[in-house]
Amino acid sequence: MEGLDGRLKGGHDETVKWDRMTPPLVDILPGKLSVPRNGLLDRLRVRLSGGGLVIPIFLLAWFSLVILPIIILFAFSFFETKTFVTIYKPTLNTWYALFESGRFEVTLRTLRIALTVTLIELLIGFPFALWLAKGGTSKTTKAIVLALLTIPFFLDMSSRTIIWRAIFGQNGLINSVLLELGAIDAPLEWMLYTEWSVHFGMIITYFPTMVLPIYLAISVIDDSFIEASDDLGASAAQTLFRIILPLSLPGVMAGIVFTLGPALAAWVEPSMLGGGFVNLLSNSVESAYTALKYPVVAALSTLIIVLLALLLAVLALLARRFGDLAAILRPLKT
DSSP: OOOOOOOOOOOOBBBBOOTTSSSSEOOOOOTTTOOOOHHHHHHHHOOOOOOOOHHHHHHHHHHIIIIIHHHHHHTTSSSEETTTTOOSOOHHHHHHHHHHTTHHHHHHHHHHHHHOOOHHHHHHHHHHHHHHHSSSHHHHHHHHHHHHGGGGGSOOOOHHHHTTTTHHTSSSHHHHHHHHHHSSSSSTTSSSSSSSHHHHHHHHHHHHHHHHHHHHHTTSSSSHHHHHHHHOOOOOOHHHHIIIIHHHHHHHHHHHHHHHHHHHOHHHOOOOOHHHOOHHHHHHHHHHHHHTOHHHHHHHHHHHHHHHHHHHHHHHHHHHHOOOHHHHHGGGGE
16 A cells, blocks of 8 residues: 555654645635645644734724724713602703703813913923934934833822922922022912913823824834935925935824824813813813712713814815825824
């Protein structure tokens, strides 16, 4: 019987040769990878490597953990609370009460502060990221700066924010030094428990979330593009607005999203640096949650999500000014 040409040659060495009559160990199908007939793990590995199961599993998990809770939150906003008991009967009373209670003014204030903070972060963060990525800084400097930017992510936000009360307070460091130097006759009261202090605290908090995406986007821009622009006689401003800014737009958009979203839902800075005098939507959410008004909490949270979605839609429309949005986001695939 022909099938095996080789025989065991002592020890653990063996030579095996297969011919046409040997049962095949693999199935070779047109357009598909060869998979061992009895290898369950190998089949699973091939399916996963081809993306056959990864994408559906990811979409199912994403829908279950992200979209479904938002849908439930939105549905819960159409209930109401009476005497600390939630009435599970569809009604618009919660939404009517939401705007009749003066929270429309709070919504406008939240939107104004979030947009202002995001704009200031962009104006400060983009030049900083450009310097860090293309400013000729050494690898050591980049490593130190990036480490300093990531340190806040490992610290509690409350601890990082409350320290400013000891600096900006009437008996704080700045007022004490200015009074000692005779620069002022009375403590400066506008530095704490005002919109200025809330803006300052939020700018400090969200600076890394604006800088890091922009830095990553600028750092992958080929230097030959910038050199070619200079060789063609373009000014520094033309190179910035026609080369660097369009190519770094994915990072700019990511920085805006990572800053604007948390700014709309900011709670720590308004509470600790606003002192109850600068109420935002997050403070209203906290008050409603403390009063066990869960439908109001759901309505306020839904309102924040809707505001963020509208702002992102406007951002996407503005991004079209620089060309096709798909072409703008194409560098993210590389």
